[in-house]
Amino acid sequence: METKKILIEDREHIEDALLIEAAQILREGGLVAFPTETVYGLGGNALDEKASEKIYAAKGRPSDNPLIAHVSCIEEVEPLVSRIPEAGRRLMEAYWPGPLTLIFPKSKQVPYATTGGLETVAIRMPSDPVAQRLIALAGVPVAAPSANTSGRPSPTTAQHVWDDLAGRIDMIIDGGPVGIGLESTIIDVSGPVPTVLRPGAVTMEMLEDTLGKVAIDPAILGPMAEGERPKAPGMKYKHYAPKADLTLVEPSGTQTDAMTAEVRRLALEAGKAGRRVGIICTDESRQCYADVAGALIRSIGSRREPSSVAHNLYRVLREFDDLEADCIFSESFPQDHLGQAIMNRLSKAAAYHIVRV
Ligand code: AMP
Ligand code: MG
Numbered sequence: 585m586e587t588k589k590i591l592i593e594d595r596e597h598i599e600d601a602l603l604i605e606a607a608q609i610l611r612e613g614g615l616v617a618f619p620t621e622t623v624y625g626l627g628g629n630a631l632d633e634k635a636s637e638k639i640y641a642a643k644g645r646p647s648d649n650p651l652i653a654h655v656s657c658i659e660e661v662e663p664l665v666s667r668i669p670e671a672g673r674r675l676m677e678a679y680w681p682g683p684l685t686l687i688f689p690k691s692k693q694v695p696y697a698t699t700g701g702l703e704t705v706a707i708r709m710p711s712d713p714v715a716q717r718l719i720a721l722a723g724v725p726v727a728a729p730s731a732n733t734s735g736r737p738s739p740t741t742a743q744h745v746w747d748d749l750a751g752r753i754d755m756i757i758d759g760g761p762v763g764i765g766l767e768s769t770i771i772d773v774s775g776p777v778p779t780v781l782r783p784g785a786v787t788m789e790m791l792e793d794t795l796g797k798v799a800i801d802p803a804i805l806g807p808m809a810e811g812e813r814p815k816a817p818g819m820k821y822k823h824y825a826p827k828a829d830l831t832l833v834e835p836s837g838t839q840t841d842a843m844t845a846e847v848r849r850l851a852l853e854a855g856k857a858g859r860r861v862g863i864i865c866t867d868e869s870r871q872c873y874a875d876v877a878g879a880l881i882r883s884i885g886s887r888r889e890p891s892s893v894a895h896n897l898y899r900v901l902r903e904f905d906d907l908e909a910d911c912i913f914s915e916s917f918p919q920d921h922l923g924q925a926i927m928n929r930l931s932k933a934a935a936y937h938i939v940r941v
Pocket of ligand 2: 729730738
């Protein structure tokens with residue numbers, strides 16, 4: 585299949601003419617990758633089982649891993665759900681459009697092919713102007729998981745999508761690099777206690793501000809024990825993984841000196857063993873590794889600006905894939921606010937291989 589590419593140069597004044605063909609592809613059951621404020625999504629009509637099946641096939645994604653339906657306004661939620669719990673209504677008012685996905689009890693309209701066989705449906709209204717306009721023009725809810733091959737780091741540029749999916753989907757809309765760089769927060773409001781299933785840019789602290797106490801799925805905090813099942817089926821799969829073995833070094837307190845010393849020691853040791861070594865550092869610590877000969881050193885952002893770390897995380901992991909690193913050693917981040925989402929993604933990418941100092 586030939587994959588078409590559309591470039592949106594002026595994101596503030598999008599001409600509908602540029603998106604009409606993409607919207608028609610979606611309506612007719614085809615697949616279009618498009619930018620959102622979180623990561624690039626691979627879109628298909630959420631009400632069309634065949635389109636959902638195509639999404640799973642293009643990504644190589646297990647079909648029990650449900651998709652998020654994207655809408656362009658709150659009114660579009662009603663037909664997809666059997667009821668809107670009060671907590672859901674409050675969160676939609678507070679954080680939509682934006683990087684927050686809500687799990688509702690589904691209506692009959694939503695096929696099980698989209699929900700991975702579940703009685704619930706995940707819904708989000710993105711704030712990205714390209715995503716919003718495209719969904720509105722399509723006139724259907726758009727299922728859109730991250731537009732990467734399953735298991736690879738999520739795409740934050742159209743080039744990442746092209747690298748993974750060219751020839752497998754109908755179109756890629758290039759709207760430039762995304763803003764946030766991590767997937768949406770997911771919160772389940774279908775049960776008695778609102779429960780966070782995946783941390784993201786709408787943080788625990790923000791959700792608690794709106795709802796009071798919220799619960800957190802244990803799958804977010806660490807590896808699942810044998811026989812345990814995460815509530816978000818996607819969380820059980822090895823995810824976000826670079827090709828190299830990634831090791832995280834975590835300090836016991838707030839001091840970063842012992843952490844950088846350990847990253848440096850591990851990198852030197854692996855280099856001596858003949859391995860191609862990568863180091864994930866920050867703008868503040870780059871000079872700590874200046875003498876680690878031969879290491880591929882990449883800053884993931886500034887500790888003073890956690891949003892810069894989120895923004896660069898998947899790009900840096902992909903860069904190490906391209907550079908064919910054998911092993912990567914990474915610094916850790918405090919787990920509050922956006923740091924919780926950053927550490928969730930890094931820990932999963934490291935398959936929970938964490939060295940504590
Ligand atoms: P992605 O779109 O690739 O970021 O993945 C979507 C995530 O949402 C996956 O981890 C899914 O398991 C989760 N998800 C989607 N629908 C549901 C649902 N109905 N219940 C629980 N988790 C869901
Ligand atoms: Mg994904």
